[in-house]
Amino acid sequence: MDIFELLQFSFVQRMLIAGFLASIACGIIGTYVVVKRIVFISGGIAHSTFGGIGFAYYLQYTGVICIEPLIGAMIFALISAIIIGLPFIRKRLREDSTIGILWVVGMALGVLFLNMVDRSVIIVQDPVSILFGNVLLINMQDLYLMLGLVILILFITTLLYKDLQILTFDEEFARISGIKVDLLYLMLMILIALTTVVLIKVVGVILVIAMLTIPAAISNLFTHNLKNMMIFAIITGCIVTFCGSIISLNYNLPPGATIVVSLAFLFIVAILLKNLKQVIVKPVK
Amino acid sequence: MKKNVAIKIKNVSAGYENEIVIENINCNIYDGDFFGIIGPNGGGKSTLLKIILGLLNPTEGSVRIYGQLPKTGRKNIGYVPQHSEHDKQYPISVWDVVLMGRRSIRGIHPLYSTDDKKATIEALKKVNMEKYKKRHISELSGGQRQRVFIARALVSNPKILLLDEPTASIDKDTQINFYNLLKELNKNVTIVLVTHDIGVISSYVTRVACLNHYLFTHDEKMITKEMLEATYSCPVDLIAHGIPHRVLDEHKQKKKS
Numbered sequence: 001m002d003i004f005e006l007l008q009f010s011f012v013q014r015m016l017i018a019g020f021l022a023s024i025a026c027g028i029i030g031t032y033v034v035v036k037r038i039v040f041i042s043g044g045i046a047h048s049t050f051g052g053i054g055f056a057y058y059l060q061y062t063g064v065i066c067i068e069p070l071i072g073a074m075i076f077a078l079i080s081a082i083i084i085g086l087p088f089i090r091k092r093l094r095e096d097s098t099i100g101i102l103w104v105v106g107m108a109l110g111v112l113f114l115n116m117v118d119r120s121v122i123i124v125q126d127p128v129s130i131l132f133g134n135v136l137l138i139n140m141q142d143l144y145l146m147l148g149l150v151i152l153i154l155f156i157t158t159l160l161y162k163d164l165q166i167l168t169f170d171e172e173f174a175r176i177s178g179i180k181v182d183l184l185y186l187m188l189m190i191l192i193a194l195t196t197v198v199l200i201k202v203v204g205v206i207l208v209i210a211m212l213t214i215p216a217a218i219s220n221l222f223t224h225n226l227k228n229m230m231i232f233a234i235i236t237g238c239i240v241t242f243c244g245s246i247i248s249l250n251y252n253l254p255p256g257a258t259i260v261v262s263l264a265f266l267f268i269v270a271i272l273l274k275n276l277k278q279v280i281v282k283p284v285k
Numbered sequence: 286m287k288k289n290v291a292i293k294i295k296n297v298s299a300g301y302e303n304e305i306v307i308e309n310i311n312c313n314i315y316d317g318d319f320f321g322i323i324g325p326n327g328g329g330k331s332t333l334l335k336i337i338l339g340l341l342n343p344t345e346g347s348v349r350i351y352g353q354l355p356k357t358g359r360k361n362i363g364y365v366p367q368h369s370e371h372d373k374q375y376p377i378s379v380w381d382v383v384l385m386g387r388r389s390i391r392g393i394h395p396l397y398s399t400d401d402k403k404a405t406i407e408a409l410k411k412v413n414m415e416k417y418k419k420r421h422i423s424e425l426s427g428g429q430r431q432r433v434f435i436a437r438a439l440v441s442n443p444k445i446l447l448l449d450e451p452t453a454s455i456d457k458d459t460q461i462n463f464y465n466l467l468k469e470l471n472k473n474v475t476i477v478l479v480t481h482d483i484g485v486i487s488s489y490v491t492r493v494a495c496l497n498h499y500l501f502t503h504d505e506k507m508i509t510k511e512m513l514e515a516t517y518s519c520p521v522d523l524i525a526h527g528i529p530h531r532v533l534d535e536h537k538q539k540k541k542s
Contacts (some may be wrong), residue, residue: 224423
């Protein structure tokens with residue numbers, strides 16, 4: 001189908017807006033994640049959200065309270081972020097152990113809750129599309145929540161840009177400069193949690209890591225400036241989510257997967273381009 | 286002439302749960318000193334530094350920086366951390382690294398001011414690195430990078446410059462340049478330098494102390510070149526046994542060519 005024909009559909013418009021919002025969040029926070037080398041912390045937080053989504057469906061099913069799956073995801077992401085970021089836990093437990101535990105417990109709880117829900121009573125999103133994303137299923141409510149979170153992320157990172165740069169570059173120096181390092185680290189974890197929530201609907205629980213890592217990594221190949229790295233990562237994210245979504249519609253493939261594969265493809269092209277540039281430039285020097 | 290005390294360390298002991306790392310340290314560092322603290326790895330040098338910077342509380346005793354507790358007094362200190370500890374792949378330019386040093390003055394405000402930018406240019410000029418300001422930190426040699434971190438420490442106009450193992454992984458020629466730079470800076474700031482490299486600092490410091498669990502300091506007095514050489518070439522285990530170390534007089538000191 002022609003792209004312009006596709007754009008007539010409101011679900012396609014929602015899909016593209018969602019991709020755009022996700023790209024802003026992952027361009028900014030993904031950059032901090034990549035330079036601070038905490039990709040697996042974000043992985044832990046992302047996977048724990050599966051438990052939250054299951055929990056939300058379970059609550060809907062029992063009729064106790066009706067919360068959106070995305071709100072359930074946010075609650076679980078924030079709890080994980082706070083557990084990882086608490087100074088008390090950072091000092092006592094190995095960070096990678098904490099990550100591993102949150103990662104699998106979140107997944108296990110998700111499976112348990114979804115299993116307890118009777119699917120003839122309420123409509124439950126297919127677990128596969130929760131895990132791998134289905135940008136076609138985004139409704140307006142999701143978009144409003146995503147928009148709100150992106151504005152919040154932009155606001156906090158603009159205010160704290162300077163301090164987050166110092167924290168991610170040199171934690172000891174941050175402490176000496178009078179930055180409340182423990183508090184700021186916790187804030188960074190919370191920002192990662194919020195970004196995760198923005199990304200879940202687009203690429204799914206498991207593929208969140210890809211959106212956080214690959215655009216920033218591609219961008220880092222071409223710039224050595226933190227701010228530019230964020231901007232290039234956002235642009236990369238926008239282009240790839242657009243292309244990935246269109247490919248998925250045209251060939252009837254799962255969009256989360258096409259987006260991630262497109263990202264990986266672009267990453268390889270970018271590395272080749274960069275090396276080619278070096279090969280050409282070097283002999284001239 | 287009575288000198289003003291910059292850092293006063295009194296009866297300080299510190300360590301971790303079951304292990305005392307440094308014990309009963311007493312030392313005054315005066316304004317204008319070029320103070321060298323030498324000692325073997327594991328002798329407690331970084332523990333002492335953390336206490337001075339207010340990152341670690343001593344189990345006993347106290348430290349005062351111009352009469353203030355480390356947490357408030359440390360605004361007078363420009364700190365140059367160990368060279369090897371930075372991520373060289375971090376996307377940051379020389380300019381942004383130095384500008385970072387203004388955070389302690391600027392506070393949580395989201396933007397740096399024109400004053401901050403002026404101070405950054407001046408600090409880069411002081412270490413002769415202004416023409417590299419746009420470079421990425423990975424595009425510098427070890428010695429150049431070290432100068433950038435000195436500029437970051439100087440940019441807040443501190444009264445004291447505190448350096449941790451500044452010459453580790455720098456070649457000998459660059460080291461001489463580097464110490465000449467420190468000597469030049471010493472005209473305006475007090476310098477405290479911590480190193481396990483006994484050989485090089487001898488001709489630059491005005492006072493010296495040896496740290497290995499205990500700290501050995503001595504009052505200023507004249508010593509001969511031969512004695513000096515004997516002291517600095519003494520094996521590390523002798524330092525541990527408390528062989529006296531001398532302090533050199535700034536004006537009578539013989540320069541190495």
